[in-house]
Every structure is written in structure tokens, then in C-alpha cells.
Amino acid sequence: MKILVIAEHDNKKIKPSTLCTISAGLKINENIEMLIFSDGSQDIVSDAQKISGLKKVTLIKHEIFKSQIAEDITKALTGFLESGEYTHILAPSTTFGKNLLPRISAHLDVQQISDIMNVLDHETFERPIYAGNAVCKLKSKDKIKVITVRGTCFEPCKKESENTVEVIDSSLTFDGKVNFVKHELSESDRPELTAAKIVISGGRGMQNGDNFKLLEGIADKLGAAIGASRAAVDAGFVPNDWQVGQTGKIVAPDLYIAVGISGAIQHIAGIKDSKFIVAINKDEEAPIFKFSDYGLVGDLFEVLPALEQKL
Amino acid sequence: MKALVCVKRVIDYNVKIRVKADKTGVETENVKMSMNPFDEIAVEEAVKMKEKGILNEIVVLSIGSESSGETIRSGLAMGGDRGILVKTTNDLEPLNVAKVISKIVEKENPEIIIMGKQAIDDDSNQTGQMLAQICKLPQATFASKVEKNGERFEVTREIDGGLETISVELPCIITTDLRLNEPRYASLPNIMKAKQKKIEQIDVGSFGLNLENRLEIIEVNDPPERKPGIMVQDVEELIGKLKSEAKVLS
Ligand SMILES: Cc1cc2nc3c(=O)[nH]c(=O)nc-3n(C[C@H](O)[C@H](O)[C@H](O)COP(=O)(O)OP(=O)(O)OC[C@H]3O[C@@H](n4cnc5c(N)ncnc54)[C@H](O)[C@@H]3O)c2cc1C
Numbered sequence: 001m002k003i004l005v006i007a008e009h010d011n012k013k014i015k016p017s018t019l020c021t022i023s024a025g026l027k028i029n030e031n032i033e034m035l036i037f038s039d040g041s042q043d044i045v046s047d048a049q050k051i052s053g054l055k056k057v058t059l060i061k062h063e064i065f066k067s068q069i070a071e072d073i074t075k076a077l078t079g080f081l082e083s084g085e086y087t088h089i090l091a092p093s094t095t096f097g098k099n100l101l102p103r104i105s106a107h108l109d110v111q112q113i114s115d116i117m118n119v120l121d122h123e124t125f126e127r128p129i130y131a132g133n134a135v136c137k138l139k140s141k142d143k144i145k146v147i148t149v150r151g152t153c154f155e156p157c158k159k160e161s162e163n164t165v166e167v168i169d170s171s172l173t174f175d176g177k178v179n180f181v182k183h184e185l186s187e188s189d190r191p192e193l194t195a196a197k198i199v200i201s202g203g204r205g206m207q208n209g210d211n212f213k214l215l216e217g218i219a220d221k222l223g224a225a226i227g228a229s230r231a232a233v234d235a236g237f238v239p240n241d242w243q244v245g246q247t248g249k250i251v252a253p254d255l256y257i258a259v260g261i262s263g264a265i266q267h268i269a270g271i272k273d274s275k276f277i278v279a280i281n282k283d284e285e286a287p288i289f290k291f292s293d294y295g296l297v298g299d300l301f302e303v304l305p306a307l308e309q310k311l
Numbered sequence: 312m313k314a315l316v317c318v319k320r321v322i323d324y325n326v327k328i329r330v331k332a333d334k335t336g337v338e339t340e341n342v343k344m345s346m347n348p349f350d351e352i353a354v355e356e357a358v359k360m361k362e363k364g365i366l367n368e369i370v371v372l373s374i375g376s377e378s379s380g381e382t383i384r385s386g387l388a389m390g391g392d393r394g395i396l397v398k399t400t401n402d403l404e405p406l407n408v409a410k411v412i413s414k415i416v417e418k419e420n421p422e423i424i425i426m427g428k429q430a431i432d433d434d435s436n437q438t439g440q441m442l443a444q445i446c447k448l449p450q451a452t453f454a455s456k457v458e459k460n461g462e463r464f465e466v467t468r469e470i471d472g473g474l475e476t477i478s479v480e481l482p483c484i485i486t487t488d489l490r491l492n493e494p495r496y497a498s499l500p501n502i503m504k505a506k507q508k509k510i511e512q513i514d515v516g517s518f519g520l521n522l523e524n525r526l527e528i529i530e531v532n533d534p535p536e537r538k539p540g541i542m543v544q545d546v547e548e549l550i551g552k553l554k555s556e557a558k559v560l561s
Contacts, residue, residue, distance in 0.1 A: 010472070069477065072442070072451055094468040099452050102440035108549050111406045111525035114435045123531070130328045134337055136433075137529040177480040179451040181465060183472035192472075198559070222560070230489065240455065240490060241473050247489055248432070249471070255559040257534070265327065272537065276557045278549065293540040293557065298547055306546040311560075 001122060002164040006077070006091040006100070007036040011066060012043045014051065014167070015147075016195040017092035018158035024149040025090050026053055026157070033058065035080065037065040037073050040167060043182040044051055050159040056164045063259025067180035068096060074103045076170055088122070093148035094194075101120045101148055106195040110142035114195045117153040131246040131269035151194055152252035152273055168293065186239050193244065194227035197275075201230035202237070203267075205260020205281065205300055209237040214304040215259065221311045227251065245270035260300050280304075312481075313368045314357045315421035316391065317412055320382040321432040322374055325351075334530040346382045349427025351389075351494040353486040356457060357425055362446065365459050368392050371420060374411055376400055380510055387505035388497035394510035395419075399522075407522040409441035414518045415548035417448050421482065423464075428453050428486040434508040439486035449479045453488040 003025045008015045014036075025032045033056040038044045041063035048057050061114065064072050079106075081089070090105060091097035094117040096138050105112035116128035117135070124139045125147070193199060200222070203287035211224065219226050227244040229239065244251055246266040259280045261267060268291055271277060277293035282299050289295040296303060322328060322337070323345040329338040346354075358364045369539045371386035373379040374397040383394035397411055416424065429436035443450035451457075451466035458465045460478065468475045469488045497505070515522065554559040 070452075074444065082454055095453060095468075098436045099440065099450075102437035103444040103450075105437070106406060106441035106444035108410060109406070111404045112435070112437050112441075113526065114437060128534070129324070131431065131434065131532070132534055133328050134330050134530045137532070138523060139527045139529055141527060142525045177483075178451075179478045181476040183473065183475050191433050215485050234490065239473065240469055241471060246434070247429075255553065255557070266324070272506060276553070277537075277540070278553070289536060289542070292537075292539075294542075294549055294552055295540060295542045296546070297542065298545075299511070303546060304384075307549070310546055310550055 001087045003029055003032040003088040003090060003151045004086045004087055005032065006089070006097070007034050007048070008092055008096040009036065009038065009040055009044055009092060011038065013047045015043070015092070015094070017094050017151035017161050017193065019051065019135050020151035020154040021090050021092045021149040022051065022053055022157045023154040024116065024119055025088065025105065028088055028094050028122050031055055035060065035077070035078060037068065039063050039066040045165050045167070048165050049163045050161055051163065052158040052161040054161065054163055057165045058163050059167045060170050061167050062172065063176055069178050069180055070100045070103055071102055071178050072174050074107070075174065076172055077104060078107050079086045079172070088145045088147060091150055095287055101146055105146040107145065108144050110144050110146055111140070112146045112148070113138070113140060114148050115150045117150050130245055132272065133265065133269070145244055150250060152250055155238055186241055190219060191223065191225045193225045193227050193242070193249045193251055196251070196253050198222045198224035198258040199227050199244070199253045200249050200259065201227035201261060202217070202232055202259050203261030204231035204235065206232060206237060212238055214300070217308040218304065221308065229267050259304065261288055263291060264288050290291065295297050312366050312417065314366050315361065315372055315416065315419055315424045316350070316353050316357045316386065316425070317426035317438070318354065318371060318373050318382050318386050319347045319430045320373065320379045321347045321429070324348055324489060330531055330533050331395050331479050334532060335530050339471065341400055346385055347427050347430045347486050349429060349431070349489070351485070352491050353425040353427055353491065354386045354389050354391060355492045355494040356363060356487060358495070359457055361390065366423070367512055370395060370421065372397070372412065374403060374408055375513070383510055384505055387496065387508045388502045390501070390507070393508055396510055397515050398512055399515040401522070404524050404526060405437040406441055406525070407520070408438050409445055410522070411515060411518060412438070413445045414520070416442070423482060424484045426486055428488055434479050443484045445462050448482055448484050450484045450486070451477060451479050452483050452486040453497050454483050455488050455490045457485060459490070477527045480538050497500070504558060
């Protein structure tokens with residue numbers, strides 16, 4: 001058995017979800033390698049050197065990988081895989097991994113297994129279906145297993161190693177059917193939603209974007225990330241990438257605080273692996289209270305300032 | 312220009328699903344079925360493009376049993392021109408779905424193929440990307456904005472850290488995210504009109520594909536239940552519990 005993890009990075013650091021993917025891989029087998037596509041920035045190399053648990057790290061270097069276009073990576077990756085020695089190909093179940101891996105899977109003519117939550121053995125896995133309202137245990141009959149990993153279900157691996165990173169200069173040419181135009185990324189000093197220990201989210205009950213300041217004060221005190229329900233995002237209160245839920249981010253912090261969120265199944269799908277859930281809602285019948293460990297019925301405009309002050 | 316829109320019939324998103332007692336799957340008998348919400352967004356986007364004059368024909372495709380014909384029919388009521396139903400009684404995995412769609416792409420030669428980024432039943436998020444690989448076409452997944460720019464499309468994609476804009480050559484595959492548009496309700500006259508529109512039926516066997524499933528479902532279970540929680544009276548009690556009981560605050 002030999003496992004290949006495709007690394008996700010932002011040209012500076014390997015993303016935490018990749019570290020969780022490595023941990024999932026280690027549950028399959030210890031013979032595990034990591035592959036990076038990048039323009040070869042020194043930051044990435046130094047970061048990759050530290051990651052524990054890897055037998056080998058390879059970096060395929062090309063200008064074009066500064067933007068991580070699926071078609072470009074697919075071309076280089078399918079070439080790399082020609083040796084045919086890998087039995088498992090893993091990537092994080094982030095928009096990066098979701099965008100890329102099905103192409104690799106189709107290229108290899110195997111059925112991808114999306115978003116695994118658990119590794120039972122090298123061919124048996126658990127994954128959520130119906131927004132996590134059911135869990136499917138399945139066995140893959142394919143020779144090569146192509147898998148995306150739900151990061152919140154696995155602890156990130158450590159960064160205590162001194163790997164050598166083998167850099168391969170790629171001389172491939174690309175067809176330009178897809179060109180990168182621009183990124184509009186949210187800048188924030190707060191922890192990433194999917195990696196934060198504490199998350200506080202606001203819903204439609206927040207009424208407008210300005211009122212999210214009430215959450216910011218608390219988030220600052222707790223070192224928390226801020227999230228939102230779809231209703232809050234759709235109403236334009238906060239950016240799209242704050243959305244938590246079935247179709248937004250899946251989070252599993254130690255503490256999740258839902259403020260002015262009713263608790264629709266699609267929202268619950270994204271939070272129910274949290275260790276503790278706190279719900280603050282003025283409607284005592286709100287479904288969110290069925291999922292919360294601690295519920296507080298009250299007007300958020302009174303509760304939040306009191307909470308910030310008392311923390 | 313022609314669009315192929317792929318739609319899947321799924322359990323309605325408002326239904327609280329139940330896992331079958333024998334653990335082979337979830338209960339689908341007597342359960343309300345609807346078009347996958349992401350596919351509705353795909354149909355809407357195609358209809359909008361047609362209204363803008365970018366498209367002149369919208370073909371709505373579904374793969375499934377006879378009843379998937381109803382799902383196609385709702386796409387036609389929203390503004391699709393004709394339908395194709397590829398008939399099968401098996402639950403096809405995404406790879407096989409992509410293979411079947413690729414056969415329709417060969418036959419129809421659409422310039423643009425639009426579908427939901429995921430189906431809300433198995434949440435795989437694979438078919439569009441697999442189809443792109445099989446047909447050697449460029450993909451623009453998780454689209455929240457699509458604009459024609461000369462001979463190409465400029466597509467804004469929802470990614471984890473924010474938004475990414477890419478430019479793709481035609482023909483291409485677009486998968487839709489929630490904020491691309493708000494699907495319209497079909498009007499009664501349009502529902503009536505849709506009844507006259509043609510739906511071609513093709514038997515899946517006619518493609519000569521090997522569509523054997525690769526994943527064996529061992530069992531389907533309820534997710535682990537959360538223990539019931541308690542209500543607290545005020546902020547002091549809440550902070551107290553978080554410190555002493557949950558130990559998540561110090
Ligand atoms: C295909 C699909 C995918 C979806 N994906 C997601 C997803 O990923 N994430 C997601 O969140 N949703 C998702 N949704 C939407 C979901 O169904 C709900 O519509 C949404 O979660 C509702 O958001 P909300 O709880 O903020 O708003 P509402 O349901 O309107 O709830 C607002 C709550 O705020 C409370 N409130 C109002 N004022 C106050 C106050 N002053 N003080 C205290 N409480 C107050 C109200 O009592 C109410 O409970 C999806 C839907 C579909 C169809």
C-alpha cells in the first residue's frame with residue numbers, strides 16, 4: 001500500500017485541512033507521501049519540511065501553479081501518477097479538493113469516495129449522506145481509492161519533522177482553456193472557521209451587517225472565528241465564505257455559539273460535530289434548542305453586550 | 312448556442328429523512344420528491360441566458376426511472392425547451408452518471424453544460440468535474456456569477472477563502488452554487504405549456520456502457536445522537552456552565 005496526499009496551500013503555508021488529511025491517511029497505512037503543486041516559493045518548502053508522518057515530500061514546480069487551476073494540476077498529476085504505484089490518493093474535502101479530485105478519479109476510472117469521516121480499514125470508510133442525517137458505511141472495490149477527507153473528523157498531524165522536499169521542475173505546457181482572473185479573499189486576523197476552537201455565528205436575527213460587531217467583541221475576547229447562517233449571508237450581512245452548514249463550511253469546534261439562528265437541518269449539518277453548542281434565541285420554540293447543550297432564551301441585543309462584558 | 316442542463320430527482324430538502332430499519336438506505340416510499348435545489352439553480356441560469364439571447368435552446372436531461380420525467384417536466388415549465396430521460400432503475404454512482412451524460416454530450420454537442428454542484432441526497436459533489444474530465448472540457452465549479460465575455464465565460468466561484476474568478480473557453484461545464492440566482496416558480500400557463508414539450512426517452516442499456524457500481528454499501532446508520540441539553544436562565548449561568556461543566560472557557 002502507498003498513499004499520496006495532495007497538499008492544499010495558499011502559496012505561503014500548507015493548509016490545516018491537509019494536516020488532517022495526512023492523519024486520515026495514516027489510519028490507512030504509514031507508507032504515506034505528500035505532493036505539492038506550487039511555483040516553488042520558499043515559504044511552502046520550509047513549511048512542508050516540518051510536517052510529521054511523511055515518508056516523502058515532492059513538489060512539482062511551475063509558474064502556473066501560483067493559481068491552483070484544476071485543469072493544470074490534473075495534467076501534471078495524471079502524469080505523476082503514471083508510475084501507478086499509489087493505492088490511495090487523498091485530498092482535503094475543501095473547495096480545492098472537491099474541485100480537483102473527481103477529475104483524477106474519472107481519469108483513473110474509479111469511483112471517488114467523498115468526505116470520509118472515518119477509516120475502518122484500507123477499503124472501508126464512513127461518509128455522511130443527506131446532509132449528515134445518515135452515515136453510510138461502504139467498501140470500495142476499485143484498485144485505486146480516490147478519497148476526499150472531512151478535516152474536522154481527524155486531528156491535524158504534528159509539525160515536528162525535518163523532511164527533505166524533492167523539487168521537480170515541470171516543463172509542461174498548458175492549453176489555456178481555463179485562465180485565472182482574480183481572487184477576492186476575505187482578509188481576517190481571526191482563526192479559520194474550520195480550524196477554530198471556538199466559533200460564534202450570527203443568523204437572520206442579527207438584522208444587518210453592522211450588528212455583527214456585537215459578535216466581534218466576543219470573538220476577540222475568545223479568540224473565536226465568526227460564522228453565519230445562509231440567511232445572514234444571502235441577506236448580504238456578511239461575506240459568502242462565512243456560511244456554515246451543509247453547503248457552507250463544516251465546523252467542529254470545542255464550542256459553537258449560535259446567535260439568532262433558528263436551526264434548520266442544513267445549518268445543523270455543519271455544526272453537529274461540535275463538542276458543545278450554545279444557542280441564543282428569543283424564540284423558545286426554535287429548533288436550535290433541540291441540538292444545543294446550553295440554551296438561552298433572550299433578545300440577542302441584550303444578551304450579547306452582557307456576554308461580552310462578563311467574559 | 313445550446314445548453315444541456317442536468318437535473319436529479321431527490322428527496323425534497325424539507326423532508327426529515329428516516330434511515331430504514333434494515334440499514335440498507337433511507338426511506339423513499341411515500342416521501343415528497345423534488346428537483347435537487349442546485350439543479351433548479353442550473354435551470355434558472357440557463358433560462359436567464361436564453362432571455363439575454365446568449366442561448367437559443369435548453370435541453371433538460373435526467374437519468375432515472377419513469378418518475379424522473381416529472382423532474383424534467385418541472386425544468387421545462389421553468390423554461391427548458393425539450394427533455395431527455397435516460398431510463399434506468401439502478402442507482403448509478405457519480406462516475407457512471409458522468410459516463411452516461413458524456414454520451415448525451417456527444418449526441419447533442421451543447422456549448423454549455425450546467426448542473427448543480429452537488430445533489431443533496433448523497434452530497435458527493437463529483438459529477439460535473441468527472442464529466443469535464445471524461446469529455447476533456449474545462450470546468451467552472453461552484454459558480455456564483457456567470458458572464459459572457461467575448462468567446463469565453465467569466466465565472467466567479469465560491470471558494471473557501473472568498474471568491475475566485477476564472478475565464479473558461481467554450482464548450483464548458485458549469486456547476487452551480489446557491490447564490491448564483493434565485494430559481495423562479497413556474498407559472499400555471501408555463502406548466503400547461505410544458506406538458507406539450509417533447510421528452511425523448513432513451514434506455515441506458517443502449518449506450519453499451521459497463522455501469523456496475525464500484526462502492527458496496529455495507530450499511531446506512533443514523534448519525535450519533537447528541538445528548539439532550541439544558542436551558543440556562545441568564546448570561547452568568549451560561550458562563551458558569553461553560554467554565555465548570557463544559558470546561559471550554561477558562
Ligand atoms: C439546498 C439548501 C442548502 C442550504 N444550505 C445551508 C447552509 O449551508 N447553511 C445554512 O445556515 N442554511 C442553509 N440553508 C438554508 C436553511 O434552510 C435556512 O433557511 C437558514 O439556515 C436559516 O437561517 P437563519 O436561522 O439565520 O434564519 P431564520 O430561520 O429566519 O432564523 C432566525 C432566528 O433568529 C431568531 N431571532 C430573531 N430576532 C432575534 C433577537 N432579537 N434575539 C434573538 N433571536 C432572534 C428567530 O427567533 C429565529 O429563530 C440551505 C437551504 C437549502 C434549500
